[in-house]
Amino acid sequence: MSRRLAVMAHYDHRGGVGPHVRRQVETLASAVDRLLVVSTADLTDRSRAWLGERAELVERPNYGYDFTSYQVGLHRAGLFGRGDLSSYDEVVICNDTYVPVTPYLAIFDRMAAEPVDFWGLTVTDRVAPHVQSFFVAFRPWVVGSQTYRRFWSGLDPLSTRRQVILRHEVGLSLGLHGAGFRSGAYFRETDADKRLARRRVRWWAAHRPGVSRSREGLEKLRERSREPWNPAAALADRALDNGRLPFVKLDTLRYDPYGLGADKLLTYCEERLPDAFAGVRDFLDETAAYYPPRPHEKLRSTPPALVPLRRQVEYRRAP
Known part of the structure; x- marks a missing residue:
């Protein structure tokens, strides 16, 4: 049985949890062994309680976009401490910016046989070939690598969406590709x-x-x-x-x-x-x-x- 950790970035201007996000949290929680939700929202008491019942809730100030939330969640999970995240078969980062339409277990099951080191739901060649960062899964040998740890330890908060795409989203794939790791995607274009x-x-x-x-x-x-x-x-x-x-x-x-x-x-x-x-x-x-x-x-x-x-x-x- 595969063991998985997921870190999910959440934000809602109203401090709530949208209906599609609720479904995502519930289905993702059922497909992984440990789910951390890192929220930059000013959560209502009701939303805080709902998330806290279904995941490990981490609240932080609203700066740095999703990659800072990923960094905070991975740090909380033990990437830079005593925890050994490479003991998981997969470590996932994702956010709440999409509506899932395929069960996560079906996605994980199909991708388990793919000969790749990290993968996402989609890849694109825009700017440079990269896995789109709203969902990325990493195999344990990637998580345990110095390249992976250096990326997250050296990550600085950025102030614009364009900067995040260029330096963090594209930069993550470029760095891992440069270290010899192979990437793939669930969605296969015909x-x-x-x-x-x-x-x-x-x-x-x-x-x-x-x-x-x-x-x-x-x-x-x-x-x-x-x-x-x-x-x-x-x-x-x-x-x-x-x-x-x-x-x-x-x-x-x-x-x-x-x-x-x-x-x-x-x-x-x-x-x-x-x-x-x-x-x-x-x-x-x-x-x-x-x-x-x-x-x-x-x-x-x-x-x-x-x-x-x-x-x-x-x-x-x-x-």
Whole structure:
């Protein structure tokens, strides 16, 4: 029987625990031997009691983003003390920014046979090839390595989301890859997935601001069209394909970063996955004021010439 430790980063502007987070905590707790929830929220008494009954609750000030919560949780679990975390078959870090649609035990069971040293739900080549950090599992020989310990001991809190992605999310994978460790992912993109994702990147590129009708503008458009995709956004509807993509990110539903129709995606998820998405729409509505649009991600309206092409790229009920 495999032994697992999980550290989960939590935040809620209201001090609560969203319905999807409650389900995540309960299902993750049933799939691991020890679960620490590190919360940076100003928790209500009710939320504090609920979390404390299902996990080891660690509360800390709200700074440093999820990686600081991961660091605090790993430290509390014993990474830098007397505890030997390499005695676990897997050590997991994850956050509460997604709606799980596939049972964690099924995910762990399938990945147990994969010849990798650390893995996530998804990987991307954006910036550099890396495991996306909202869920990463590490084998014991990685956890026991000096590379792993140096990363977490040298981690400094950062003040912007962009810095966290570049230095912490990408940096973690780069450091482990540089030490010879191999990575993998639960979600496996098919050739059809890749073709669709490329079309969706082109759609996204055509809607991003800053492209003029000049030679330079056309070259910039071509360059953007060749960018690697984020599977959490470009292939979000693969969650409707029997949970092949085992989650849907809240940011995809909030921001529709590729302009593919997140409102429809949420409706399709509610139809196909009613248990997983119960209460998610209300949660998004109730917290919308805390998540204003990101100016750098704002897309232009669809040019008239591209309107007929929308059906080829928008989110679908089924593949």
